[in-house]
Structures are given as structure tokens and as C-alpha cells.
Amino acid sequence: MDSSAVRSRMVQRLRADGVVDESVLAAFGDVLRHRFVDSALATQAYEDTSLPIGLGQTISKPSVVARMLALAAASAASQARGSLGQVLEIGTGCGYQAALLARLGRHVVSIERLQPLHERARAHLADDAARTRVRLVWGDGRFGHPPQAPYDTIVAAAGGEDIPAAWLEQLADGGRLVAPVHQGPAQALVVVDRDGERYLRQRFETVLFVPLKSGVA
Ligand code: SAH
DSSP states (O other): OOOHHHHHHHHHHHHHTTOOOHHHHHHHHHSOGGGGSOGGGGGGTTSSSOEEEETTEEEOOHHHHHHHHHHHHTSHHHHHHTSOOEEEEEOOTTSHHHHHHHHHSSEEEEEESOHHHHHHHHHHHTTOTTGGGEEEEESOGGGOOGGGOOEEEEEESSBBSSOOHHHHHHEEEEEEEEEEEEETTEEEEEEEEEETTEEEEEEEEEEOOOBOOOSOO
């Protein structure tokens, strides 16, 4: 499949939708999204739609992923560094967002609780140009990953009732966390910026991510 034309159309749509960060747009232009989904879905891979990735989980639609990455990239520290720095992703899923993050950060630790998805993500990333900057971990992401903390950027792809304490502890000073968080029946995108021992929290639009669950399977 020669996907570069459809991929640049996706990037044009993201730009038209208001994504202005050039490094985020370049990452979307670079990652072969169709390689991260089932081959039966490959023809839909560049539409702005969420897609099933097995075990009841989904890959978010490109516009939502772009929104999260743009929020992460807009922090003062990310702007100053020109990079997301050391990144923690919770919810590897198929590994697509991890591949994007690897182009925007220095190093990515990505955690998935479902072992079959963790293994599939490893296979999907095997021939990705940025694979050496991604470390995939099978585990419960609610506890973060202390060995490689602190993280300049933390991005969650699953939404819980609140933000786990471990994430806040493992966020670097000046770091930014972007996560979907439940508020009653709805979920909203929440951004937390760490300034020493202060955590500044902002709430953005309503979103719909799969639930953050406990334990591994
Ligand atoms: N970023 C992914 C999106 C995957 S959907 C992609 O690009 O495909 C969110 C994922 O979060 C699911 O695979 C789900 O199994 C996982 N998840 C949910 N709770 C988790 C937890 N506590 N720890 C790690 N992963 C979790």
C-alpha cells in the first residue's frame, strides 16, 4: 500500500482542524498508521475515526490523538526544549501513539495492562524508524514506571475516576501530564503542570476514551 498520499491528506485535515504544531503534524505524516491496525481495517487507517484493535480496545481517532499531543507540546518546558523530553504513556494499545511520541520526545516508556496488546505493539513497532526510543512495559500503568522517572511528559490513553498519585509523583518539575478524567458520567481532557510541589490543573473539552482499569491480564 502506497500510503503517503492518504497520509498527507490526513495531515492536511488535521491542519484544517486547527492543529498548528509543525512537529506534531510531521509525526503524523511519518508514522504508517495502517501498520498498527488489522490489515482488514488498513483502508480506513487514515480516516478520522477510532478503530478496534482487539480485546475490546480502540485506537483513538487521529484528531483526538493530535489534540493530546499538541497540548503536551504546548507546555512552556516542551516549547523551550523543542521536545517532549522523557515521556511516559499509559495504554500502549496498538503502539501507534507511542510511535508518534517517539518522534516528539527523547525517550518513551509505554505501559499496557493487556499482554496480547503489549506483544502486538512490539510487533507493530519492530520496523518503525523510532523503535529504539520506545520501551514497552507490560504492567498496570496506574503505578507509572518508577525506574525511568521523572517524566517531562505523561500522556494517558485511558480514562480513570481521578489522576493516580504515582503519575503526579513521577512528573518532573516543569513537566506536563495530559489525561482523560471522568467527571460523573462524562470524561474531559485534563492537563496538569507541575511547578515544584504545586500542581496546576486545567480542564478542557469532553472526550471518550476507554476506561483505565486495574491489574494486568
Ligand atoms: N495509545 C493507544 C490507545 C489504546 S486504547 C494506541 O495508540 O493504540 C487504551 C489502552 O489503555 C488499552 O489498550 C487498554 O488496555 C489500556 N489500559 C487501560 N487501563 C490500563 C492500565 N491501568 N495500565 C496500562 N494500560 C491500560
